[in-house]
Amino acid sequence: MTIDSVRGAPGDPGPAEPELVQLLTPEGQRVEHPDYPLELGADEVRALYRDLVTVRRIDLEAVALTRQGELGIWASLLGQEAAQIGSGRALGEHDMVFPTYREHGVAWCRDVDPLNLLGLFRGVNHGGWDPAKYGFHLYTIVIGSQTLHATGYAMGIQRDGVLGTPSAGATIAYFGDGATSQGDVNESFVFASVFNAPIVFFCQNNQWAISEPLEKQTRIPLYRRAQGYGFPGVRVDGNDVFACLAVTRKALEAARTGQGPTFIEAYTYRMGAHTTTDDPTRYRLKAEEEAWKLKDPIERVKAYLVRGDLADSAFFEEVEADAKAMARELRAACLALPDPEPLSIFENVYAEPHPLMTEEQEQFAAYLASFEEASR
Amino acid sequence: MTTLTLGKALNEGLRKAMDDDPKVLIMGEDVGKLGGVFRITDGLQKDFGEERVIDTPLAESGIVGTAIGLALRGYRPVVEIQFDGFVFPAVDQIITQLAKMRMRSLGKVELPVVVRIPCGGGIGAVEHHSESPEVYFTHTAGLRVVACSNPADAYSMIQQSIASPDPVVFFEPKRRYWDKADVDTETADWTPLHAARVVRPGDDVTVLSYGPAVKTCLEAAVAAGEEGRSVEVIDLRSLNPLDIETVTASVHRTGRCVVVHEAAVFSGYGAELAARITERCFYRLEAPVLRVGGFSTPYPPSRIEDHYLPDLDRILDAVDRTFGW
Numbered sequence: 001m002t003i004d005s006v007r008g009a010p011g012d013p014g015p016a017e018p019e020l021v022q023l024l025t026p027e028g029q030r031v032e033h034p035d036y037p038l039e040l041g042a043d044e045v046r047a048l049y050r051d052l053v054t055v056r057r058i059d060l061e062a063v064a065l066t067r068q069g070e071l072g073i074w075a076s077l078l079g080q081e082a083a084q085i086g087s088g089r090a091l092g093e094h095d096m097v098f099p100t101y102r103e104h105g106v107a108w109c110r111d112v113d114p115l116n117l118l119g120l121f122r123g124v125n126h127g128g129w130d131p132a133k134y135g136f137h138l139y140t141i142v143i144g145s146q147t148l149h150a151t152g153y154a155m156g157i158q159r160d161g162v163l164g165t166p167s168a169g170a171t172i173a174y175f176g177d178g179a180t181s182q183g184d185v186n187e188s189f190v191f192a193s194v195f196n197a198p199i200v201f202f203c204q205n206n207q208w209a210i211s212e213p214l215e216k217q218t219r220i221p222l223y224r225r226a227q228g229y230g231f232p233g234v235r236v237d238g239n240d241v242f243a244c245l246a247v248t249r250k251a252l253e254a255a256r257t258g259q260g261p262t263f264i265e266a267y268t269y270r271m272g273a274h275t276t277t278d279d280p281t282r283y284r285l286k287a288e289e290e291a292w293k294l295k296d297p298i299e300r301v302k303a304y305l306v307r308g309d310l311a312d313s314a315f316f317e318e319v320e321a322d323a324k325a326m327a328r329e330l331r332a333a334c335l336a337l338p339d340p341e342p343l344s345i346f347e348n349v350y351a352e353p354h355p356l357m358t359e360e361q362e363q364f365a366a367y368l369a370s371f372e373e374a375s376r
Numbered sequence: 377m378t379t380l381t382l383g384k385a386l387n388e389g390l391r392k393a394m395d396d397d398p399k400v401l402i403m404g405e406d407v408g409k410l411g412g413v414f415r416i417t418d419g420l421q422k423d424f425g426e427e428r429v430i431d432t433p434l435a436e437s438g439i440v441g442t443a444i445g446l447a448l449r450g451y452r453p454v455v456e457i458q459f460d461g462f463v464f465p466a467v468d469q470i471i472t473q474l475a476k477m478r479m480r481s482l483g484k485v486e487l488p489v490v491v492r493i494p495c496g497g498g499i500g501a502v503e504h505h506s507e508s509p510e511v512y513f514t515h516t517a518g519l520r521v522v523a524c525s526n527p528a529d530a531y532s533m534i535q536q537s538i539a540s541p542d543p544v545v546f547f548e549p550k551r552r553y554w555d556k557a558d559v560d561t562e563t564a565d566w567t568p569l570h571a572a573r574v575v576r577p578g579d580d581v582t583v584l585s586y587g588p589a590v591k592t593c594l595e596a597a598v599a600a601g602e603e604g605r606s607v608e609v610i611d612l613r614s615l616n617p618l619d620i621e622t623v624t625a626s627v628h629r630t631g632r633c634v635v636v637h638e639a640a641v642f643s644g645y646g647a648e649l650a651a652r653i654t655e656r657c658f659y660r661l662e663a664p665v666l667r668v669g670g671f672s673t674p675y676p677p678s679r680i681e682d683h684y685l686p687d688l689d690r691i692l693d694a695v696d697r698t699f700g701w
Contacts, residue, residue, distance in 0.1 A: 128482040131448070138480050142472050148438055149473070152445020159401075159427055159451070171445075183465070187438035194433060348483040349517050351541035355617050 020235045023242035026295045028303025036246040042310040051085045055105040057323035066276040071121040075102045079271030082297030086244025094169030098150035101139040110136035144182030147173040151188045154197035163258040170255035172200040178209025189229040198255035201263045206270035211283040226263035238268030239297040383553035385527040389534035402429045404456030436466035447487045460495040461504030475518030496588040498551035500678045508639035513545045514616045521616040523547035525590035527557040532566040549588030572619035578608035581632040586612040596691035631662040632698040641669040663701035
């Protein structure tokens with residue numbers, strides 16, 4: 001091997017047709033992969049379909065609420081439903097998720113109330129759910145920071161001595177293609193590797209970090225980076241919910257049994273804007289979006305269900321109706337979310353009493369009260 | 377009572393905390409076999425094993441970030457940052473994650489992480505080994521920030537910090553590591569972690585300090601006493617929260633105040649002290665609060681560091697000036 005054969009070409013993030021694990025083609029054709037056998041009953045496939053449709057509908061509602069001024073901002077998961085539901089449904093009860101701010105589908109799989117997610121983006125709190133209760137850590141806004149928390153948590157699982165037992169859990173860290181350039185993410189790879197920590201690095205490569213395409217982050221396919229750190233890397237069709245499920249399951253099981261980390265690159269596409277404040281027409285071509293539309297993660301499951309006679313039109317109508325009803329309820333609940341009390345600013349900064357918190361809270365309370373007195 | 381160096385007192389405090397709670401871990405660069413570059417963790421890996429005294433990869437953000445994850449899993453990591461000037465790669469994890477996780481979770485997440493930082497100059501070191509970065513942390517809500525100045529406090533304060541449910545940034549005065557004093561390792565009847573202490577009573581002027589500069593202030597107070605001035609020295613011990621009551625009670629009596637720290641004066645901790653003392657003691661002050669500290673420059677090469685560090689004469693000069701107002 002020469003140096004030149006290893007060096008990626010400038011601006012070339014890898015082969016045009018990536019080597020990826022696929023179990024369901026965009027046309028809804030089931031295919032086999034020798035390393036990832038997957039048996040799914042009709043009920044399970046229908047449940048996955050329902051998940052996919054539901055999280056897309058929640059996402060759509062959140063975008064609409066933002067357009068109407070009810071949320072400050074929203075990071076849409078459109079196009080990434082299969083990556084999130086597939087990996088999310090691979091999780092066991094003892095596993096711990098460390099998400100970014102776009103993991104609404106994984107949150108759904110962990111039973112986090114979508115209203116909690118809306119609350120964060122509406123600005124009533126910074127998250128506020130109990131990570132231990134759901135096995136789902138708080139959304140992390142700063143890119144990549146959570147990969148270190150996930151690695152440390154995995155080191156804790158190791159120290160608890162549960163690996164290889166039924167109560168073993170693994171951690172899974174979610175991040176995007178842009179995050180792979182962050183120092184914290186690379187440090188987490190190093191720590192996870194040298195300590196052989198029970199962790200799955202789940203990278204949703206959605207091709208875009210706001211306006212920066214993949215070639216601004218890498219010259220080689222991202223999954224190949226894992227080799228340099230000393231653990232396996234695999235690229236999976238991120239729009240294929242079956243493949244994401246099978247690949248994540250295997251990686252989690254490896255982690256739980258003490259075999260160490262795995263890097264999964266879920267090759268997908270961010271169909272929407274980065275967030276509701278972004279404008280993709282300034283930096284990418286419509287034709288690219290159109291090409292990815294043909295690989296839609298939901299349509300291929302629907303095609304598979306129809307082709308195999310595993311669901312009828314009544315099922316599809318019911319799923320749509322349920323999702324719509326849920327969105328309606330979510331909207332109403334979001335609009336009813338009360339603003340927090342101004343004096344709550346001082347709460348939960350410290351666990352134990354802190355004189356400065358007390359002093360400033362009292363001063364601010366007196367200041368607020370002075371308006372009430374004046375208006376009497 | 378046992379006579380211990382400050383470094384050994386920290387070592388004994390860490391050992392006691394690890395004995396008392398199996399969830400206490402030590403993490404850092406070279407903290408294992410070597411016992412840390414200052415030997416503060418000497419012998420701990422031998423006695424508690426590699427799972428509890430963890431030699432980490434050389435990545436400060438990684439050390440603090442994984443400590444956060446371990447704390448989320450129920451551990452109490454004590455992180456060693458090798459030198460003050462090496463903390464900056466970890467500052468993002470400390471400020472953005474460690475300090476804010478509790479509020480982000482509406483109080484559901486606790487991160488009892490201690491970040492130990494040997495700080496200050498005076499050891500003839502190369503660049504980045506003599507800094508005083510405390511105000512970056514005191515300015516960050518969610519962190520508790522303390523600084524020990526003597527062996528007895530080192531022994532108690534490290535244990536109190538480890539027991540704290542809030543994250544603590546713990547400053548160690550590296551040039552005082554070899555100072556010796558009596559330490560009562562039998563008692564746990566300690567001064568509260570966030571209380572200041574009057575270390576030398578006096579009537580004419582209050583000198584406020586913390587960390588390595590406390591000893592210099594005490595020497596200055598002795599010298600001033602020989603000239604007939606009664607100087608009260610207060611070791612703040614805790615920078616966030618600040619024990620303002622002890623400070624104002626003293627300044628109310630003396631009417632004069634000098635703040636001494638190694639960090640640069642501009643936007644330094646003394647600025648906060650001066651403002652608060654002015655608010656609370658305005659009518660009792662005979663002179664403005666004066667500050668003695670490092671210059672507003674990067675830390676100088678070590679051959680001239682004695683000119684940068686507040687010394688006895690500069691402290692006495694400031695004391696004199698408060699009487700000349």
